[in-house]
Amino acid sequence: MRVGLFVTCLVDAMRPEIGFSTLKLLEAAGCEVVVPETQTCCGQPGYSSGDRKAARALAEKFVQEFEGFDYVVIPSGSCGGNVKTHYADLFADDPAWSARMARLAPRVYELTDFLHSVARIRDLPGAGKCSATITYHDSCCGLRELGVQRQPRALLEQAGVTVTEMKDSRQCCGFGGTFAVKYGDISSAIVDDKCANIQASGADAVVLGDLGCMLNIEGRLRRTGDDKTRVLHVAQVLAGDI
Incomplete structure (x- = not known):
C-alpha cells in the first residue's frame, strides 16, 4: 500500500x-512511504484560534498534497484529529471541497491506529529492545477525537514492553496549544498533577503519541528537578530508537 506520511510541523x-x-515502522509494515516535500502545517493553531481563513488555506493544501495516497498516516493525535474531525467544518460551505474531504477522511490515520488496525504489523523493529518500565499518557485529541487508546498499548505489549498504568492516564497534560500560553497558571497546575501521577507510577519513562504533550510534560519534569524520567514518543519505542 502507498502511504503518504504527514510528519507534522512540530516534529x-x-x-x-x-x-x-x-518511517521505519511504516516500512517494516510493508508500506511504500512517500513524504511530500511541500507539506507544512495541518492548520490546527489557526483553527483553534479562530483564524478560519488561514486554517482553510492549509486544509486545502493538505487535501491537495495527500488525496492521491491509499492512506495518510500522522504520528500525532492532535493533527490527525484536526484533519479528520475539523476539516469537515472548514469545508462545510463548499460542496466540492466537502466531497474531496469526505473521500480522503476515511484514509487518514493516527500512526498506532494504522499499524494496529490497518497494516496489522507483525515484526516491530523495537521488539525486545526496551527494558524500561513505562507508563502511558493518553493525549486528549487522539483519545477523544480518534479513539486511540487500546492501539498503542497493544503494540507496546506486542513489542514486549511492560506498561504500568498511571492514575488518570486519560487526563489532560495542560498543554492544549495556545491554552498553555493564555492560561499559564491553570496549565501549570494541570501538568503538575500529570507529572505527579507519572512519578507515582514508578515507571522509568512516560510514553505518548503527541509531541506537544511530550514537550509540555518533559519541560515541567525538568523544571521541577526530575532529570531521570524519560519522555518518549511511542514511535521511538516501537521502532527501537531509544
Whole structure:
C-alpha cells in the first residue's frame, strides 16, 4: 500500500527523529512511504484560534498534497484529529471541497491506529529492545477525537514492553496549544498533577503519541528537578530508537 506520511510541523522543527522512527515502522509494515516535500502545517493553531481563513488555506493544501495516497498516516493525535474531525467544518460551505474531504477522511490515520488496525504489523523493529518500565499518557485529541487508546498499548505489549498504568492516564497534560500560553497558571497546575501521577507510577519513562504533550510534560519534569524520567514518543519505542 502507498502511504503518504504527514510528519507534522512540530516534529519537523523540534524532534525530527520521531519522523524517522515513524518511517521505519511504516516500512517494516510493508508500506511504500512517500513524504511530500511541500507539506507544512495541518492548520490546527489557526483553527483553534479562530483564524478560519488561514486554517482553510492549509486544509486545502493538505487535501491537495495527500488525496492521491491509499492512506495518510500522522504520528500525532492532535493533527490527525484536526484533519479528520475539523476539516469537515472548514469545508462545510463548499460542496466540492466537502466531497474531496469526505473521500480522503476515511484514509487518514493516527500512526498506532494504522499499524494496529490497518497494516496489522507483525515484526516491530523495537521488539525486545526496551527494558524500561513505562507508563502511558493518553493525549486528549487522539483519545477523544480518534479513539486511540487500546492501539498503542497493544503494540507496546506486542513489542514486549511492560506498561504500568498511571492514575488518570486519560487526563489532560495542560498543554492544549495556545491554552498553555493564555492560561499559564491553570496549565501549570494541570501538568503538575500529570507529572505527579507519572512519578507515582514508578515507571522509568512516560510514553505518548503527541509531541506537544511530550514537550509540555518533559519541560515541567525538568523544571521541577526530575532529570531521570524519560519522555518518549511511542514511535521511538516501537521502532527501537531509544
